[in-house]
Amino acid sequence: MNFKFxxxxxxxxxxxxxxxxxxxxxxESNAAGAFxxxxxxxxxxxxxxxxxxxxxxxxxxxxxxxxLGVTPLVNINGTVTVIGGSLMKPEVMELIRRGNEHFxxxxxxxxxxxxxxxxxxxxxxxxxxxxxxxxAAAMVVGYSGMMTEDLEPRxxxxxxxxxxxxxxxxxxxxxxxxFDHQIRQTGxxxxxxxxxxxxxxxxxxxxxxxxxxxxxxxQGQVSGPETVAIARAHNIYTFNDASADVPPxxxxxxxxxxxxxxxxxxxxxxxxxxxxSGILIGREELIRYAxxxxxxxxxxxxxxxxxxxETIFGLLKALELFVNQDYDAILKMYDERAQVITDTLKKFGxxxxxxxxxxxxxxxxxxxxxWQIDRTKLxxxxxxxxxKLADTRPIGIGSMGxxxxxxxxxxxxxPPEENHPAHHGHASDPNSFGxxxxxxKDGEDKLIADxxxxxxxxxxxx
Numbered sequence: 001m002n003f004k005f006x007x008x009x010x011x012x013x014x015x016x017x018x019x020x021x022x023x024x025x026x027x028e029s030n031a032a033g034a035f036x037x038x039x040x041x042x043x044x045x046x047x048x049x050x051x052x053x054x055x056x057x058x059x060x061x062x063x064x065x066x067x068l069g070v071t072p073l074v075n076i077n078g079t080v081t082v083i084g085g086s087l088m089k090p091e092v093m094e095l096i097r098r099g100n101e102h103f104x105x106x107x108x109x110x111x112x113x114x115x116x117x118x119x120x121x122x123x124x125x126x127x128x129x130x131x132x133x134x135x136a137a138a139m140v141v142g143y144s145g146m147m148t149e150d151l152e153p154r155x156x157x158x159x160x161x162x163x164x165x166x167x168x169x170x171x172x173x174x175x176x177x178x179f180d181h182q183i184r185q186t187g188x189x190x191x192x193x194x195x196x197x198x199x200x201x202x203x204x205x206x207x208x209x210x211x212x213x214x215x216x217x218x219q220g221q222v223s224g225p226e227t228v229a230i231a232r233a234h235n236i237y238t239f240n241d242a243s244a245d246v247p248p249x250x251x252x253x254x255x256x257x258x259x260x261x262x263x264x265x266x267x268x269x270x271x272x273x274x275x276x277s278g279i280l281i282g283r284e285e286l287i288r289y290a291x292x293x294x295x296x297x298x299x300x301x302x303x304x305x306x307x308x309x310e311t312i313f314g315l316l317k318a319l320e321l322f323v324n325q326d327y328d329a330i331l332k333m334y335d336e337r338a339q340v341i342t343d344t345l346k347k348f349g350x351x352x353x354x355x356x357x358x359x360x361x362x363x364x365x366x367x368x369x370x371w372q373i374d375r376t377k378l379x380x381x382x383x384x385x386x387x388k389l390a391d392t393r394p395i396g397i398g399s400m401g402x403x404x405x406x407x408x409x410x411x412x413x414x415p416p417e418e419n420h421p422a423h424h425g426h427a428s429d430p431n432s433f434g435x436x437x438x439x440x441k442d443g444e445d446k447l448i449a450d451x452x453x454x455x456x457x458x459x460x461x462x
Contacts, residue, residue, distance in 0.1 A: 074397045076435035079269035086272045092318045099313035106296045122253035130280040131312045135243035137305035138264035138280040139182040145289030159187030166208035172220040175213035209237035215363040228259040237261040244363040273318030274311045337437040337445040338369040344449035348456040349374035370434030380459040382433035388455045
């Protein structure tokens with residue numbers, strides 16, 4: 001395929017580096033030091049120095065993806081983990097760099113970060129936060145903490161929880177999903193229910209908590225507030241997985257305010273923090289138990305859920321930017337990006353469909369943009385357009401071949417057709433195509449528009 005844009009992947013990356021390079025230069029600090037005194041100038045850091053030129057080895061060409069033979073993507077899919085979630089803002093990258101300047105006691109940093117999160121997210125009294133290695137990791141250490149509390153023998157034994165006094169988690173059948181695997185890996189037993197009456201009847205002395213899957217809350221018979229009320233009446237915990245459910249930002253404080261004992265959000269989706277980061281907000285005692293079950297502690301089930309000091313600082317800055325953002329201005333920016341594409345395609349008889357946007361939707365809240373192809377003029381289908389975008393080189397546009405849930409192994413017991421990899425994309429409407437614009441970088445709307453011009457110019461006439 002001829003990709004006629006007048007730039008190469010190397011020049012694209014080099015230009016981006018030149019643009020951002022100045023943002024990473026050290027700034028003079030006006031912050032007061034200990035006891036309110038202005039800090040004296042110190043020797044420059046070594047490990048935390050600004051970006052330096054790489055003259056040999058990996059990175060020396062300016063294009064690390066090409067060096068490894070990997071195709072980078074323009075993200076028109078959304079904040080899906082299989083293509084990297086989201087991109088961090090320059091301010092986030094700068095705090096990651098600064099986090100690398102010193103050693104620190106990770107537990108002390110986590111506790112301080114938790115207080116920062118609780119204040120920023122208007123958490124209820126008696127609540128604090130924890131930076132985790134993703135929302136899935138938050139579930140592992142959160143449920144582990146519920147079962148082990150602060151007892152060393154239990155923390156050494158988990159996931160062998162047969163002798164634990166409480167090791168059952170109630171979940172609505174409609175709330176079962178791929179990530180209840182993270183509950184099960186703690187050794188907890190899931191107990192399925194469907195109705196409010198069944199939920200109450202399932203509670204017994206072995207019950208430790210009720211799990212609530214927020215993105216599926218409209219499919220269950222028991223609401224979040226009802227779940228909390230039932231749990232409180234029976235002295236058990238509640239956990240709300242709301243990993244992909246911000247924006248709107250208000251959910252960061254609305255869900256804990258309902259009374260959930262623990263709520264987790266992904267840090268690597270629209271919050272735009274480090275991809276391998278998550279936020280766990282909950283009751284102080286439970287957060288302490290969760291921290292006891294994760295890295296940097298050794299001989300813990302959550303030792304593999306390691307969070308570095310750099311990730312903690314990056315997540316805090318990303319969260320701060322997210323909470324303070326003007327979402328109306330962001331929506332306007334999304335509309336402007338889509339309009340660039342709409343204006344470019346008018347000459348082909350391709351027209352924009354009405355924008356779809358439900359700000360109260362569950363999970364991945366963002367406007368949806370689609371365009372209609374006049375099949376009386378062009379003999380090309382919407383799915384064909386999407387595939388041609390994905391086939392674009394040197395930088396792909398979208399990921400038609402990436403399954404949203406990642407790689408899959410064989411199932412010897414399944415029919416052969418079920419062993420083919422799934423595709424992540426939009427519904428196969430033959431007369432339209434569409435994609436997300438919320439993860440585009442500046443200028444990528446024009447890049448997509450130019451590529452679509454190539455595609456429609458080469459399309460057979462009807």
